[in-house]
Each structure stands twice: as C-alpha cells, then as structure tokens.
Amino acid sequence: MSIYGAFDISGSGLRAQRVRMDAISANLANQRTPGFKQVMVEFAAGDPAANSPFGVHVSAIERVPAFSGEFGTVERGTEADLADGLADGRAPLPQFNYVQAMTDGIEAVRAYEANIQALDATRSMIDSAIRVLA
Amino acid sequence: MQQGGITSTGSTPFLQRLMQFAWQRNTLLQDAAANLDTPGHKPLDVRPEAFQAAMKAARARQTGGGTPVVRGSGIFADTRDIGFSAEGIRLRPEASHENLLFHDDNDRNLERVMQHVAENVLTFRLASELFRREHDLLRSAIRERP
Numbered sequence: 001m002s003i004y005g006a007f008d009i010s011g012s013g014l015r016a017q018r019v020r021m022d023a024i025s026a027n028l029a030n031q032r033t034p035g036f037k038q039v040m041v042e043f044a045a046g047d048p049a050a051n052s053p054f055g056v057h058v059s060a061i062e063r064v065p066a067f068s069g070e071f072g073t074v075e076r077g078t079e080a081d082l083a084d085g086l087a088d089g090r091a092p093l094p095q096f097n098y099v100q101a102m103t104d105g106i107e108a109v110r111a112y113e114a115n116i117q118a119l120d121a122t123r124s125m126i127d128s129a130i131r132v133l134a
Numbered sequence: 135m136q137q138g139g140i141t142s143t144g145s146t147p148f149l150q151r152l153m154q155f156a157w158q159r160n161t162l163l164q165d166a167a168a169n170l171d172t173p174g175h176k177p178l179d180v181r182p183e184a185f186q187a188a189m190k191a192a193r194a195r196q197t198g199g200g201t202p203v204v205r206g207s208g209i210f211a212d213t214r215d216i217g218f219s220a221e222g223i224r225l226r227p228e229a230s231h232e233n234l235l236f237h238d239d240n241d242r243n244l245e246r247v248m249q250h251v252a253e254n255v256l257t258f259r260l261a262s263e264l265f266r267r268e269h270d271l272l273r274s275a276i277r278e279r280p
C-alpha cells in the first residue's frame with residue numbers, strides 16, 4: 001500500500017456513510033410521495049474500487065416496497081400509478097418510521113465523524129514521518 | 135533495512151520497528167472505523183502487548199542475553215502475532231470478540247476503536263520524534279558542531 005493509499009480506507013468509509021445519509025434524506029424527503037419505495041443501503045467489507053481487502057463499500061441499494069395503507073393521488077398511467085397494478089390514479093404512500101430514520105441518521109453522522117478522525121490520525125502520522133526527513 | 139554499526143545499536147532499530155508497527159496497525163484501525171456499520175464485520179487487531187513482548191526479547195538479545203532468533207530478522211524474532219523481515223513487519227491480526235454482538239453480527243466498539251486510533255497515532259509521533267532527534271544528534275556528530 002502506498003503512503004497515500006492509507007487514506008483509501010477511511011475515504012471508503014466516508015463515501016459509504018455519505019451514500020447512506022443520501023438514502024435517509026431521500027426517504028425523508030419522499031415520505032408523502034405516493035408510490036415511493038424507500039431506499040435501503042447495504043454495506044460490505046473491502047474496497048473493490050481500490051482493490052483492497054480493507055475498507056468498506058456499498059454492496060447494494062435496495063428499494064423496499066413498504067406502504068402505510070394510505071393513498072395519494074398520482075397522474076394516471078405513470079409508473080407510480082401502475083405500481084400497485086390498479087392504474088386508478090391512486091398510489092400507496094410509503095410507510096415512514098421517523099425513529100428509525102433519525103437513529104440511522106445519527107449513526108451515519110457519528111460513523112462519518114469517526115472516519116474523519118481516523119483520516120486525520122493517518123495524516124498526522126504521515127506528517128510526523130515527513131518531519132523525520134526534514 | 136538493518137545495517138551494521140550506527141543504525142543497529144541503541145534505540146534506533148526499536149524506534150524503526152515501533153513506527154512500522156504503528157503504521158501497520160493504523161491500517162487495521164482505519165478498517166475497523168470504516169466498517170462500523172457493516173453487517174457481520176469483525177474488526178481485526180494486534181495487541182500492542184505482543185509487540186512489546188517481542189521488543190523486550192529483542193532488547194535482551196541486543197545486550198547479549200535472550201534466546202537465539204530462529205525465524206525473524208536480526209535481533210527481532212517472529213512471534214505468533216508479528217513477523218519481522220529486513221523490509222518491515224507483517225502483522226497477523228485476529229478478530230476481537232470482546233464486545234457484545236449486535237443484531238447485525240457486527241462486533242463494533244466505536245469508543246474503543248477511537249481510543250486505539252488516538253493512542254496509536256501518539257505512539258507513532260513519539261517514535262518518529264525520538265527517531266528524528268537521534269538522527270539530529272548523529273548529524274551533529276558528523277558535522278562536529280551542534
């Protein structure tokens with residue numbers, strides 16, 4: 001691993017948590033969007049982009065069709081209208097769990113901060129190593 | 135690389151090994167931080183005590199005692215957790231099982247990981263600073279002036 005390759009591990013963690021936060025934001029923004037399927041991000045160990053066993057990557061982004069039982073009006077013939085197979089100008093509203101979304105959001109932010117700290121630690125080590133030569 | 139004479143005596147080889155160890159361990163700690171939310175991930179680590187024991191044995195060899203090195207490099211003998219070579223060290227980390235398992239089968243412990251990151255970076259900085267001062271001393275001796 002090169003000296004700057006050391007940043008790839010924490011960088012992969014930052015990327016993964018950002019994608020997770022994007023998914024949470026999308027779910028939050030679309031909580032009253034008829035036909036919207038919630039987005040769920042899955043992580044797996046390793047960083048294929050850097051060809052490294054270390055780090056993390058987003059292995060899957062899934063759409064979860066969990067609906068609340070309420071319906072909203074949509075344009076007839078659109079994908080959202082056809083989602084429930086009825087094509088009647090109505091589409092189910094997503095089931096939204098505030099507690100889970102907020103908890104996931106806090107977790108993502110904390111994990112992001114942890115990766116920033118790890119990145120800063122690595123930078124500090126490289127800085128010290130360079131000072132040996134100076 | 136170990137060379138006879140100036141760089142293989144005193145604390146220099148130990149400081150080199152300590153920096154190599156801290157650098158390698160930083161990779162493992164970064165991996166643990168990156169995988170805090172990865173289902174099924176078990177963070178890998180090497181106990182600093184294992185490294186300290188290896189250094190203690192090497193110090194005994196440097197001063198004329200201790201057991202001879204069967205596998206390793208110079209005065210540094212391989213242990214179960216750490217392999218030594220002229221180019222550097224190779225860690226053989228193990229998964230820690232010191233934490234309660236979460237429902238996603240991850241063995242995370244954020245506080246512990248961040249504590250280890252902080253300790254590890256300070257260890258590296260201490261070793262590099264001591265290493266630098268030792269070399270400054272050497273440079274002064276070569277120049278014959280402070």
